[in-house]
Amino acid sequence: MLTKVLARVLQSLPKTRTGDYIFSYLLFLRAHRRKPGSGMLLNDYLFRLKTSKEMLSPLRQFTSDKALVKHFVAATVGDKYNIESIAVLESKAEIDAFDFPASCCIKPTHGSGRVILRRDGEPIDKAEIKAWFDLNYYLYKREVNYRYAEPKVIIEPILFGGTKGEDYKFFCFNGKVKLLQVDIGRHHVHTRKYYDGAMNEQDFSMKRPRELGPYELPKNMPEMKAVAEKLSSYFGFVRIDLYSDGDAIYVGEITHCPENACARFIPLEAEQTASDLIFN
Known part of the structure; x- marks a missing residue:
C-alpha cells in the first residue's frame, strides 16, 4: 500500500x-x-549532481542519446570504438516497415535498461518496440538529461556472437578511472566485481551480489582505461560503459547518474571505501 x-x-x-x-x-x-548529505559519499554526490543544472548541460544531454553519443565517441577516441548502427528508426511506421535482422540488438536511444536481443530469427514483439516511442525516461526517474531526448530505436549487431564479453563500467572523476565495475552473467545470474583504479579487486559490491569466483581481467585493460579516461575528460564525474572480449573494445553508453543515486552498497559501510577511491 x-x-x-x-x-x-x-x-x-x-x-x-x-x-x-x-x-x-x-x-x-x-x-x-x-537523507542525502553534503559530504562526498558516492550516492550523496550523485544526488547533488542529478538535481543540479549540470545535468542540463548540452554535452550531457547529447551523450545520453545512444545514437548521438556515437558522434562524440568517433570525434574523441575514434569510430572503431563504436558499435555498428544497422539502423536508427524514428517512428512507429518505420518499425512496421523495417526488416529486422535475424540476430540483432534492439533498444531505445532515449532511455536505459530496455533491450531486446533477437537470435536466429525468433519472433519479436513489434508492439513492445513501438511503445518505446511513448516512453519519456525523464518521467520515470526524473533524470533531466533525458527530458528532451527525441524518441528513436537503434538496431545493432549482437556483439561477439553473444557468447563472450562482459560489461566494464569505469567510474571516472576529473578524467581518471577511479573504480571499475564488472557485470558478470547479466542475462543469467547477475553478479559484480569491483576494482580500484590500479585494478586491485575490492571486497564489496553495489546493488548486485559480489562475484566470489576467480575472474581474469581482459588483456587490453590498459587500452580500455585510456579510452574511458579520454571520454571522461569532458566531465567532472561520469561513468563510461565499455564492452570487450579481450581484443575489440566498444563503447556501450555514457552514464551520468549511475543507478539514479539509489544503489545500496554490500555491505553498506563499503560506500565510504568506494567513495574514498573515487574522490581522493
Whole structure:
C-alpha cells in the first residue's frame, strides 16, 4: 500500500526542477533510509549532481542519446570504438516497415535498461518496440538529461556472437578511472566485481551480489582505461560503459547518474571505501 501511495505522490509532482528535486529526494529516502548529505559519499554526490543544472548541460544531454553519443565517441577516441548502427528508426511506421535482422540488438536511444536481443530469427514483439516511442525516461526517474531526448530505436549487431564479453563500467572523476565495475552473467545470474583504479579487486559490491569466483581481467585493460579516461575528460564525474572480449573494445553508453543515486552498497559501510577511491 505504501509503495502505491508513494508512486501516486511521485507522479503528481510538477515537472519542474523543484518537482524533480522532491521526486529525487523521496526516491533517495526510500532507497537509503536516510537523507542525502553534503559530504562526498558516492550516492550523496550523485544526488547533488542529478538535481543540479549540470545535468542540463548540452554535452550531457547529447551523450545520453545512444545514437548521438556515437558522434562524440568517433570525434574523441575514434569510430572503431563504436558499435555498428544497422539502423536508427524514428517512428512507429518505420518499425512496421523495417526488416529486422535475424540476430540483432534492439533498444531505445532515449532511455536505459530496455533491450531486446533477437537470435536466429525468433519472433519479436513489434508492439513492445513501438511503445518505446511513448516512453519519456525523464518521467520515470526524473533524470533531466533525458527530458528532451527525441524518441528513436537503434538496431545493432549482437556483439561477439553473444557468447563472450562482459560489461566494464569505469567510474571516472576529473578524467581518471577511479573504480571499475564488472557485470558478470547479466542475462543469467547477475553478479559484480569491483576494482580500484590500479585494478586491485575490492571486497564489496553495489546493488548486485559480489562475484566470489576467480575472474581474469581482459588483456587490453590498459587500452580500455585510456579510452574511458579520454571520454571522461569532458566531465567532472561520469561513468563510461565499455564492452570487450579481450581484443575489440566498444563503447556501450555514457552514464551520468549511475543507478539514479539509489544503489545500496554490500555491505553498506563499503560506500565510504568506494567513495574514498573515487574522490581522493
